Amino acid sequence: MADSSSSRxxxxxxxxxxxxxxxxxxxxxxxxxxGGIITLLLLLTGIFADFLAPYGMNESHGVENFLVPPSAxxxxxxxxxxxDILSRVIFGARIxxxxxLAAATIATILSTVIGVVSAYIGGKLDLIVQRFxxxxxxxxxxxxxxxxxxxxxxxxxxxxxxxxxxxGITGSRVVRSxxxxxxENVYVEAARAIGCPTTRILTRHIVPNIMAPIITLFTLRVxxxxxxxASLSYLGFGIPPPAPSWGGMLSGSGRDYMFRxxxxxxxxxxxxxxxxxxxxxxxxxxRDLLDPRLRGGVGRYGVRAKKEAKK
Amino acid sequence: xxxxxVLMVSFAIFFLVKLVPGDIVDALQTTIADVAIDKEALxxxxxxxxxxxxxxxRWLGVAPxxxxxxxxxxxGNLGVSWFSKVPVLELVAMKWPVTLELGLMxxxxxxxIALPIGIYSGLRQDTWxxxxxxxxxxxxxxxxxFWIGTMVIVFPSIWWGYMPSIMLIPFTEDPIGNLRxxxxxAVVLGMALGGGTMRMTRTMMLEVLRQDYIRTAWAKGLxxxxxxxxxxxxxxxxxxVTMIGLQVPIIVGGTVIIEQIFCLPGMGxxxxxxxxxxxxxxxxxxxxxxxxxxxxxxxxxxxxxAYLDPRIHYK
Numbered sequence: 001m002a003d004s005s006s007s008r009x010x011x012x013x014x015x016x017x018x019x020x021x022x023x024x025x026x027x028x029x030x031x032x033x034x035g036g037i038i039t040l041l042l043l044l045t046g047i048f049a050d051f052l053a054p055y056g057m058n059e060s061h062g063v064e065n066f067l068v069p070p071s072a073x074x075x076x077x078x079x080x081x082x083x084d085i086l087s088r089v090i091f092g093a094r095i096x097x098x099x100x101l102a103a104a105t106i107a108t109i110l111s112t113v114i115g116v117v118s119a120y121i122g123g124k125l126d127l128i129v130q131r132f133x134x135x136x137x138x139x140x141x142x143x144x145x146x147x148x149x150x151x152x153x154x155x156x157x158x159x160x161x162x163x164x165x166x167x168g169i170t171g172s173r174v175v176r177s178x179x180x181x182x183x184e185n186v187y188v189e190a191a192r193a194i195g196c197p198t199t200r201i202l203t204r205h206i207v208p209n210i211m212a213p214i215i216t217l218f219t220l221r222v223x224x225x226x227x228x229x230a231s232l233s234y235l236g237f238g239i240p241p242p243a244p245s246w247g248g249m250l251s252g253s254g255r256d257y258m259f260r261x262x263x264x265x266x267x268x269x270x271x272x273x274x275x276x277x278x279x280x281x282x283x284x285x286x287r288d289l290l291d292p293r294l295r296g297g298v299g300r301y302g303v304r305a306k307k308e309a310k311k
Numbered sequence: 312x313x314x315x316x317v318l319m320v321s322f323a324i325f326f327l328v329k330l331v332p333g334d335i336v337d338a339l340q341t342t343i344a345d346v347a348i349d350k351e352a353l354x355x356x357x358x359x360x361x362x363x364x365x366x367x368x369r370w371l372g373v374a375p376x377x378x379x380x381x382x383x384x385x386x387g388n389l390g391v392s393w394f395s396k397v398p399v400l401e402l403v404a405m406k407w408p409v410t411l412e413l414g415l416m417x418x419x420x421x422x423x424i425a426l427p428i429g430i431y432s433g434l435r436q437d438t439w440x441x442x443x444x445x446x447x448x449x450x451x452x453x454x455x456x457f458w459i460g461t462m463v464i465v466f467p468s469i470w471w472g473y474m475p476s477i478m479l480i481p482f483t484e485d486p487i488g489n490l491r492x493x494x495x496x497a498v499v500l501g502m503a504l505g506g507g508t509m510r511m512t513r514t515m516m517l518e519v520l521r522q523d524y525i526r527t528a529w530a531k532g533l534x535x536x537x538x539x540x541x542x543x544x545x546x547x548x549x550x551x552v553t554m555i556g557l558q559v560p561i562i563v564g565g566t567v568i569i570e571q572i573f574c575l576p577g578m579g580x581x582x583x584x585x586x587x588x589x590x591x592x593x594x595x596x597x598x599x600x601x602x603x604x605x606x607x608x609x610x611x612x613x614x615x616x617a618y619l620d621p622r623i624h625y626k
Contacts, residue, residue, distance in 0.1 A: 011538070132319070138602045139320060139605075265462070267463070269459075277454075
């Protein structure tokens with residue numbers, strides 16, 4: 001019984017913390033709130049693309065509707081095979097959401113595992129892993145991903161894996177430096193002294209205490225993933241057509257017809273820029289709110305301790 | 312530290328490229344479909360029949376080539392392009408000036424945009440100018456180079472009939488024309504770089520301005536110009552130098568994309584062509600050169616860092 005009630009308390013607390021976080025976001029970071037709204041809009045568009053798009057993503061409207069400029073029927077115009085650009089941009093949101101979230105999740109988990117293990121075990125392992133990361137950072141990221149995708153083939157999951165590996169390894173530095181400072185705390189030593197297995201120390205004592213940089217890493221990775229996927233698709237090494245990737249819409253036919261039908265390249269890129277901009281300012285706001293160094297006065301622990309003392 | 316890193320990088324590059332399914336022989340087969348090719352003879356010619364480790368040794372220059380000689384990275388040789396039968400270094404020699412010029416101009420323009428705005432933002436924190444500067448910085452990071460590049464080509468040509476030159480104008484023949492040709496691509500590249508530097512400069516300015524020695528400088532009655540330039544900016548820019556060093560991979564990736572948009576015949580385009588042709592020797596060669604430049608830049612940045620910050624000493 002005690003277990004369930006304590007878990008319920010923990011749940012309620014987390015909930016109130018999330019709400020408290022949102023209230024602080026709106027109150028202290030108006031620009032970040034705008035970014036949050038753009039992020040939310042992107043998410044909703046991605047989820048409900050089927051209901052929002054006026055036409056299917058690969059539905060052609062016949063020869064007479066090739067390269068139609070923006071009009072009442074086709075709000076953003078049509079492309080060189082008569083597909084509605086608005087519908088393709090809306091369905092493109094779904095690809096960006098999937099790629100952004102999945103790749104950022106893989107990258108963050110990879111960074112966390114590498115960073116925390118390397119920092120906690122230290123010694124020779126840390127040295128070897130860090131030299132490996134050094135060497136990795138010397139290979140230009142975009143070029144590594146081009147080669148990797150040439151190996152495993154183009155496609156949405158391949159792109160996600162390539163992005164996840166590349167950014168996961170380079171991001172492990174951030175996690176490692178955060179974990180190293182936590183590792184020296186007395187409570188970690190105490191946990192080791194009472195015989196906690198290493199996995200438990202890592203998952204219960206170290207990772208929860210570096211959650212702030214991990215969340216920040218995640219939010220700042222999402223826009224980077226979206227923009228890199230677009231770049232890869234633009235170069236022809238990303239998600240193959242006819243899938244409506246925003247980057248892919250700018251390459252190939254979007255480029256061939258760019259003088260006759262500039263709207264083909266204009267709208268996907270504009271949407272992409274706005275979305276990445278929105279998530280970036282949202283991520284910045286999240287970082288400012290989570291990073292205790294940028295906050296004046298008492299940290300999170302102080303606040304919680306006071307509340308508990310009142311009870 | 313330099314040699315182990317280079318070795319590790321070369322190992323990674325070689326096996327990464329080797330893993331790409333299908334080799335040059337298959338690629339040739341698809342390009343010249345009606346000509347019968349003796350596949351085995353070709354594989355023998357390219358040395359593809361030897362074990363991978365031997366091929367890697369040959370590439371490094373520690374194992375003998377089929378003809379018995381040693382020629383590899385240690386001998387300063389990156390092999391011969393499989394597709395055009397021209398030495399990789401010779402191919403690169405024709406292309407690197409374009410990439411270097413683009414990269415350097417992009418870097419300079421990026422810092423020219425970033426440093427003044429970053430310093431201003433840091434000095435006037437939470438004013439309208441600061442908000443504008445920060446918004447602009449995030450915008451620079453968010454707008455993809457390949458899109459703004461395309462727009463920069465399309466709209467001026469539609470509105471004013473302006474067309475950028477397709478042929479490369481060498482700097483030695485027509486410096487003005489050459490610069491005019493590179494200015495747009497360099498600005499697009501510089502924007503992507505400038506955003507990061509701008510934010511870093513602002514953060515560092517904010518941190519430095521709260522230091523005790525700045526208060527001392529004010530208390531001594533120094534003029535504002537001296538406090539800001541001599542005391543604050545000089546110290547705030549030290550980490551920014553590292554940041555600029557870290558941007559070299561972004562420059563390399565950026566030049567690949569920007570050369571593609573603006574049809575500049577540089578190393579990025581050479582790499583993409585090589586990838587479409589499955590020209591393994593050329594691909595590994597170009598990536599190795601890029602990686603080598605990165606390793607060198609990291610070293611140079613460390614040295615500059617030690618020079619700028621007297622607190623750091625390397626033994």
